[in-house]
Amino acid sequence: MPAERNNPPLTTSRPMMRHVLVVDDDPAMREMLAEYLEAENFKVSTVTDGEAMSGMLRDTVVDIIILDMRLGKEDGLDLMRRLGSPPPAPIIVITGHRLGEADRILGLELGADDYVAKPFSPRELLARIRAVLRRSHAPPPANDKTRHSRYHFAGWKMEMRTRRLTSPAGEVVALTVGEFNLLAAFLRSPKQILTREQLLSASHVHDEEVFDRSIDVQILRLRRKLEADPRDPKLIATERGVGYRFAVPVDVL
Structure with missing residues (x-):
């Protein structure tokens, strides 16, 4: 063999x-x-x-x-x-x-x-x-009016159509599918508290059994790419016992 x-x-x-x-x-x-x-x-x-x-x-x-x-x-x-x-x-x-x-x-x-x-x-x-x-390989939902939007926040730029995230320094930052979906959920609902269940659904995290910390790991990975200091996050705030909140204003172009 x-x-x-x-x-x-x-x-x-x-x-x-x-x-x-x-x-x-x-x-x-x-x-x-x-x-x-x-x-x-x-x-x-x-x-x-x-x-x-x-x-x-x-x-x-x-x-x-x-x-x-x-x-x-x-x-x-x-x-x-x-x-x-x-x-x-x-x-x-x-x-x-x-x-x-x-x-x-x-x-x-x-x-x-x-x-x-x-x-x-x-x-x-x-x-x-x-x-x-x-x-x-899932495309953005056909009825999502923001699928071609461009978001600006804290000097960052997110191009939804191309899934391209650009840092304030002009560098392109690679995102996994789960990270992209998670960030997109935050950008569509800035300043709003999103529960872990909402974020799990948005990021399509899946595991063989209920694993509450899966979303926390996704948040940690996203913070490491977005935050100047992931241990003192300014963009993605933790709402203890509830979920997370995107804490900065977001402009949609």
């Missing part, structure tokens, strides 16, 4: 064949996931370690990464750090056990979009893959 596979693009009329990269050192798991996902009209490549993953991402466009948290002597969190922020594709992490809260928060901070714990059914993983891809 080959350790790695990289299927050539299929010449088929079926649209939107997404490319899944499976990173796992278990040959049985790689083969099972590849066969199942290919039957569901995905292109699947599999690799066994971080070096092969990096090589694949340099040479090939990938729509989503399925990453085992333990790869022999390699740690999945270290591999996620290597991918950078935002990562080149959404990531679903496979774990052999339920992670503690600290590891789960760290994984979210590093860019994980979802977790699935072993043992899991291929159907469950398929549902999570489809959900993450829907969120990652």
Whole structure:
């Protein structure tokens, strides 16, 4: 059984064949996931370690990464750090056990979009893959009158149509899909308190179980990109016991 596979693009009329990269050192798991996902009209490549993953991402466009948290002597969190922020594709992490809260928060901070714990059914993983891809490629709502707006706040500029955030110094700041959606929710409702439930819905954060701190991690990541001092935030204020509030005026152009 080959350790790695990289299927050539299929010449088929079926649209939107997404490319899944499976990173796992278990040959049985790689083969099972590849066969199942290919039957569901995905292109699947599999690799066994971080070096092969990096090589694949340099040479090939990938729509989503399925990453085992333990790869022999390699740690999945270290591999996620290597991918950078935002990562080149959404990531679903496979774990052999339920992670503690600290590891789960760290994984979210590093860019994980979802977790699935072993043992899991291929159907469950398929549902999570489809959900993450829907969120990652979702266009702005058709009835949203602000989808082409430009927002200015505290020297920052946000272009909604292109999803381009520019700092007061003129630098373009990359945002993940969740961060963009979260910031857009704040910009549409400045000076208003938004509950965690509202922000979770707006940012499309998803987890395998209710995880109240998911939104707090998203806020922390956004503050690190927006605030001069994330420990003393001036833009995104915490309303203890309720949620968060965008504390500065916002101009819509």
